[in-house]
Amino acid sequence: MTDDKRPQIVVLGGGFGGLTFCQVFSDPRARVTLIDRQNHHLFQPLLYQVATAGLSAPEIAQPIRSILADRQQVEVRMDEVVEIRPATREVITRQQTIPYDYLVIALGGVTTYFGHPEWEAFAPGLKTLEDAVRIRRKVLLAFEQAETATDPAVQRRLMTMVVVGGGPTGVELAGALVELARTVLHSDFRNIDPGQARIILIEASPVVLSNFPDDLAADATETLRRMGVEVHTSRKVKSMSAEGVELDNGEKVESVNIIWAAGVGANPLMRQLGVELDRAGRVKVNPDCSVPGHPEVFAIGDNASFIQPDGRPVPGVSPAAMQMARHVARIIEEELGSPGRDPLSRPAFRYWDKGSMATIGRSAAVAWIRDIHLTGFPAWVAWLVVHLLFLIGFRNKLAVLVQWAYSYFAYKRGARIISQPRP
Numbered sequence: 001m002t003d004d005k006r007p008q009i010v011v012l013g014g015g016f017g018g019l020t021f022c023q024v025f026s027d028p029r030a031r032v033t034l035i036d037r038q039n040h041h042l043f044q045p046l047l048y049q050v051a052t053a054g055l056s057a058p059e060i061a062q063p064i065r066s067i068l069a070d071r072q073q074v075e076v077r078m079d080e081v082v083e084i085r086p087a088t089r090e091v092i093t094r095q096q097t098i099p100y101d102y103l104v105i106a107l108g109g110v111t112t113y114f115g116h117p118e119w120e121a122f123a124p125g126l127k128t129l130e131d132a133v134r135i136r137r138k139v140l141l142a143f144e145q146a147e148t149a150t151d152p153a154v155q156r157r158l159m160t161m162v163v164v165g166g167g168p169t170g171v172e173l174a175g176a177l178v179e180l181a182r183t184v185l186h187s188d189f190r191n192i193d194p195g196q197a198r199i200i201l202i203e204a205s206p207v208v209l210s211n212f213p214d215d216l217a218a219d220a221t222e223t224l225r226r227m228g229v230e231v232h233t234s235r236k237v238k239s240m241s242a243e244g245v246e247l248d249n250g251e252k253v254e255s256v257n258i259i260w261a262a263g264v265g266a267n268p269l270m271r272q273l274g275v276e277l278d279r280a281g282r283v284k285v286n287p288d289c290s291v292p293g294h295p296e297v298f299a300i301g302d303n304a305s306f307i308q309p310d311g312r313p314v315p316g317v318s319p320a321a322m323q324m325a326r327h328v329a330r331i332i333e334e335e336l337g338s339p340g341r342d343p344l345s346r347p348a349f350r351y352w353d354k355g356s357m358a359t360i361g362r363s364a365a366v367a368w369i370r371d372i373h374l375t376g377f378p379a380w381v382a383w384l385v386v387h388l389l390f391l392i393g394f395r396n397k398l399a400v401l402v403q404w405a406y407s408y409f410a411y412k413r414g415a416r417i418i419s420q421p422r423p
Contacts, residue, residue, distance in 0.1 A: 017321035109302035165262030166203025
């Protein structure tokens with residue numbers, strides 16, 4: 001323990017929100033402790049490329065300690081939070097109890113299965129590096145098993161991949177899987193033709209990318225189908241097993257590879273706060289992003305349900321989490337300079353919508369930037385610049401950009417190694 005008497009700010013989570021807070025908070029009158037169960041910051045927008053063998057895991061992750069090495073007032077602890085006690089202003093981890101004067105909850109979201117947790121065994125989500133490596137292993141292993149299978153029915157099942165959820169993650173996954181099968185693996189096998197693999201995208205809404213304007217959603221659907229993805233809209237998963245999925249219209253799809261990209265909820269720890277939550281388990285925060293009844297506790301990113309003055313919710317995207325983090329950092333800095341300041345005088349958070357983007361394949365994407373709608377290569381370039389140059393907290397952004405761009409275009413063979421987990 002330390003004898004430092006300065007106010008203690010505890011930040012939970014080293015994702016975009018938590019990391020941004022630690023980077024922008026510079027008041028020497030307080031000390032900051034960042035807690036994350038992983039030692040790295042993960043650039044989640046490129047996680048699907050690890051899952052589809054386009055990039056290797058180290059290329060989209062950076063040690064948190066390295067990123068925050070020059071932030072002397074920030075202490076990083078690799079630990080797992082098990083309990084939050086607002087009444088006593090304490091955070092309980094696997095290893096210790098940590099008191100706080102301010103708490104910033106930026107734990108990120110978790111995969112949800114809409115009341116069917118048993119589906120997780122058959123359809124992994126895509127939130128962590130472990131998820132991505134697991135998916136990549138299963139996908140590549142399926143092609144290897146199909147190569148040696150003698151039953152055509154078994155080969156078809158092994159070469160059928162189902163993506164559930166037509167949001168940005170699902171669209172990106174489906175497009176990347178098609179490119180993996182038809183561009184990368186097409187000449188690697190002798191007994192099967194990877195180009196005959198079926199990639200099926202299932203979406204419950206009438207269109208994919210339902211939060212995009214109609215013209216961009218339609219363009220994305222057309223592009224996916226042109227690439228070879230079987231897009232099934234207005235369809236829900238009724239049941240799931242190791243053999244495949246059954247849809248609500250009775251259709252059955254046999255597959256050993258099902259990937260879940262349909263639901264994201266808040267961290268379950270939010271339930272311990274004893275405040276009102278929305279359907280996804282997010283805290284209905286005050287206008288300043290604080291937790292009702294606890295002005296010293298802030299929830300940001302995927303843990304916060306924030307309704308804008310126009311009635312629209314702030315989307316659960318990394319730019320929103322980063323903007324919330326900056327807002328909270330300013331509030332705390334101001335209050336450290338004016339002790340006893342009334343929390344009711346805090347400024348309200350205002351979200352600046354920078355637009356939405358989704359990449360569909362190499363040189364194919366859709367982008368919605370205010371009133372500007374982009375498709376194809378221009379949208380892909382915009383996606384590349386925004387995601388690889390401006391969002392990530394790595395020090396040498398240009399070097400990372402060059403490295404990732406090369407890996408993405410060349411599809412390095414190292415990313416296609418199948419690593420077997422220990423029994």
